[in-house]
Amino acid sequence: AQTVTQSQPEMSVQEAETVTLSCTYDTSESDYYLFWYKQPPSRQMILVIRQEAYKQQNATENRFSVNFQKAAKSFSLKISDSQLGDAAMYFCAYRSNFPGNQFYFGTGTSLTVIP
Amino acid sequence: GAVVSQHPSWVICKSGTSVKIECRSLDFQATTMFWYRQFPKQSLMLMATSNEGSKATYEQGVEKDKFLINHASLTLSTLTVTSAHPEDSSFYICSARIAGTDTQYFGPGTRLTVL
Numbered sequence: 001a002q003t004v005t006q007s008q009p010e011m012s013v014q015e016a017e018t019v020t021l022s023c024t025y026d027t028s029e030s031d032y033y034l035f036w037y038k039q040p041p042s043r044q045m046i047l048v049i050r051q052e053a054y055k056q057q058n059a060t061e062n063r064f065s066v067n068f069q070k071a072a073k074s075f076s077l078k079i080s081d082s083q084l085g086d087a088a089m090y091f092c093a094y095r096s097n098f099p100g101n102q103f104y105f106g107t108g109t110s111l112t113v114i115p
Numbered sequence: 116g117a118v119v120s121q122h123p124s125w126v127i128c129k130s131g132t133s134v135k136i137e138c139r140s141l142d143f144q145a146t147t148m149f150w151y152r153q154f155p156k157q158s159l160m161l162m163a164t165s166n167e168g169s170k171a172t173y174e175q176g177v178e179k180d181k182f183l184i185n186h187a188s189l190t191l192s193t194l195t196v197t198s199a200h201p202e203d204s205s206f207y208i209c210s211a212r213i214a215g216t217d218t219q220y221f222g223p224g225t226r227l228t229v230l
Contacts, residue, residue, distance in 0.1 A: 033217045043206060045159075045221035052217075091158060095217055102149065103210075103219060105158045 002027045004094050006106035013082045014114050020067075021077045021109045023092030029053075033095040034068065034075045035103070040088040048090070051075065079111075087113045118142055119211050121222035128199055129230055136194045136225045138209030144189035145211035149219060150182075153206045165192050199229040 003026045013019035025034070036048040051059045051068050058066050063083075067076045079086055092106040118141040128134050138148055147166050151159040165171040165186035173179050181203075183195040192211075196203055206226050210219040 035218070037221075043153075043208075043224045045208065045210070047218060047220070050218060095219075101147065101212065101217070102161055102164055103159075104161075107158045 002029075002094050002096055002104045004092055004104050004106040006090075006092055006109050008109045009107070010110045010112070012112040012114055013079070015082055015084060017082055018078060018080045019082055019111065021079075021090050021092075021111070023075045023077070023106055025073050025075065025092075025094045025104075027073065027094065027096075029096060031097055034066075035093040035095065036064070036066070036075075036077045037091045037093060037105075038086075038088045039091060039108075045091075049077065082113050084113050084115060087111055117213070117218075117220040119145075119209065119220050119222040121207075121209055121225050123225060124223060125226045125228075127228045127230065130200055131198055133195055133197045134199055134227060136196075136207055136209075136227075138192045138194070138211070138222050140190045140211045140220075143211075143213050145192075146189065146214040147212045148186055148192040149210045149212070150184060150192075150194050151208040151210070153208060153224075155206075159208060162194075196227065199227070201229045203227065204229045 005024045032053045034051045038046045049061045063080045065078045089108045091108045094104045120139045122137045150162045162177045163171045163173045165184045167186050171184035186192040208224045210221045
């Protein structure tokens with residue numbers, strides 16, 4: 001099974017600053033998808049950004065962008081101009097194409113935004 | 116769009132009783148739904164994958180007879196925890212995938228407490 005590793009259990013950032021959350025994964029597949037999900041205290045999982053492995057261009061969604069390094073199997077999330085509402089648990093996820101398209105989640109990074 | 120609901124959001128039951136949790140896709144048809152379990156401050160653990168009209172596929176270590184999953188329609192999947200024990204207390208999250216897409220949309224979760 002694929003494994004997803006988030007080596008930073010906790011991170012903090014000053015409001016308006018930039019922070020990068022790390023994620024690495026292990027797979028033998030060539031075609032897959034990667035995601036970052038946010039889980040605020042409400043526990044509702046919210047999709048932040050997604051990346052197709054076959055695309056070399058890094059995905060961007062407003063203040064959120066990724067640095068996808070396929071050869072290194074690395075998928076980091078950069079949050080620019082951090083806001084108080086960004087405080088949450090962030091989970092990196094890998095979606096396999098086989099056999100059932102299930103997601104594999106990392107252990108999460110708890111992000112604190114300091115006013 | 117792509118809203119997933121869960122009911123109930125919180126349930127308390129006595130040991131030995133059964134509890135049913137519903138997961139509904141409100142504005143789309145979900146051919147595949149996933150059930151996860153999340154312990155406090157931990158990641159999501161996939162329990163099973165259910166496809167509409169067929170038997171669910173359970174992850175290794177998940178008891179099929181204890182966690183009954185039914186996906187009777189394209190908008191509804193249910194998880195029944197049978198003969199619940201205190202160790203079944205957890206946060207259960209469902210997600211749904213639109214056919215032909217690669218993104219999962221998550222429900223708000225159900226907190227189960229077994230006394």
